[in-house]
Amino acid sequence: MSNTETHPAELLCGAEAQERPGAPEPRVEVLTPREVPLGGPRAMTVRRTLPQRSRTLIGAWCFADHYGPDDVAGTGGMVVPPHPHTGLQTVSWLFTGEFEHRDSLGTHAFVRPGEVNLMTGGRGISHSEVSTARATVVHGVQLWVALPAEHRDAPRDFQHHVPRPVPLRGSPGGAADGPSADGPSEVGEARVFLGTLAGDTSPVTTFTPLLGAELTLRPHASTTLEIDPAFEHGLLVDLGDVRMAGTPLRRADLGYLAPGHTTLTVANTSGAPARVVLLGGPPFGEQIVMWWNFVGRTHEDIVQAREDWMTGDRFGTIEGYDGDPLPAPELPHTTLKPRGNAH
Template sequence: MSNAETDVAALRCGAPAEGEGTTGAPRVDVLTAREVPLGGPRAMLVRRTLPQRSRTLIGAWCFVDHYGPHQVAASGGMNVPPHPHTGLQTVSWLFSGEIEHRDTLGTHAFIRPGEMNLMTGGHGIAHSEVSTPDTTVIHGVQLWVALPEGHRAAARDFQHHVPEPTQVDGAGIRVFLGSLAGRTSPARTFTPLLGAEIVIEPHRTLTLAVDAAFEHGLLVDSGHVRLIDTALRPTELGYVPRGSDTLTMTNETDAPARTVLLGGPPFGEEIVMWWNFIGRSHEDIVKAREDWEASADRFGAIEDFPGDRLPAPALPNAVITPRRNPPTP
């Protein structure tokens, strides 16, 4: 998915402060989303939880968009023309609907509920995403993962994985990245990661063993969920620093509560994010934008897309300045 904002903030993001989350009782910070138009003639809105001023990364997860349920007849659905990426992996996960994916590897695939598409755009890749004609409701998440320095110029790649569901203490779990509840995804990533959909039955409490070296984020799609001792409402994301080896979640509603759990060790590198690019300097971003606007071979081409590419927005009239995750008291 593209960041379709026309006035794109430039972010220089750093690792958490030393010792974050290693002392004291587990805490939960509540992150709220902002609405962003995805583009198209009727501008489908998405809710963006990462990055934001209070937190820029959870592990290597650097971008969380949550959308729907949207009635396609009213919103126009998803229609994102070919657009570029550098220095990241994209993770597509749907709750309902179907999206057609094309990329400059020559991949022509579909994103469907319960099936993960993982695309690597290290040195450069381009792709398009369009909801299919039979889709009436579109609903899901689009996530980005920052690539570490040693792999940020990785070759283009595309992986598809259908996780086998498992039941644990009144919850259905699908692990699309990493390991949880006895399930491990075969998908290849460049840093340790966790990504899972968790649907908790009404008025049930779930306690999961997790990696204490990871920080975690729980995004609530539906229901009211208490994470440890903090209430989370739909569209909110609860952040837990590293140091916890269990996470407890309670569905406080009369209907199933759907969540997405993300995790990973704190990302120990500064990165620069702008539009659809991740680099290490302002100059990296300038070069990527120039290459995209010049139709350079770096990104390739999607020959059979029925429309124009997405142009890059104008760069900010300033050099990117540092921004860091807040230290823990």
């Protein structure tokens, strides 16, 4: 997916930007989304929680869009023309619908519910995503992962994986603080598309340690997960009223938990099923500059990537897409000023 904002901000992100001297982090920081139209006359809207001023990274996760459920008849669905990426991996995860993916590696694949597609941009790749005629409703998340400096020019790549459902155990009742006195029951399931959780490990390759999983919980159920204490975690709510480590989250909120915890309790406090996406990774430890669809290290990296997209062949070509590529937004006439997290 492309960042189709006409005036995207340049962001300086990383470990230094996320330090907050003199002010302890809250146990769970709640990041609320902003709505961003994808463009076009009917403009399907996404809810974006990363990046934002208060927090720009969770591990190497640097971008999170949550969209739908959208009726394709009303919105026109997802139509994202060929566009470029540098210095990142894209992670596509659907709840409902189907997209056709084409890229300059020569990949022609489909994005379907419960199946992860991971594309590596490295020095440069271009791709398109279009909802198919079979998709009457589109609903899912689009995520980006920043590549570390030593792999920022990694070759183009595409991986596909269908994770198996793994049972989650916990309390089936209204308790939000762990299993009942009768012992843990099966209360939902996880699908681990990146990393390791609940006894399952994804075979998908990443360049930094990462966690990505869809969790579903039955009404009023809770589960306590073993997590890596070196990781920071984000919990994105798709459906239900959810508590993350006791903190309530609304739909489309992203809850943030700092490193240092060995367990995480997720509770569904509603009378309907809940669904969330759990992200994680060790603090990134590097500063990056993000603008439009590019991740670099300097302002000059971004300027060069934009010029190469508009005039060069760095990003390759896509076969089979009937339409023009997405033009890059105009850069400001003055040097872009980096922005970091609020202190």
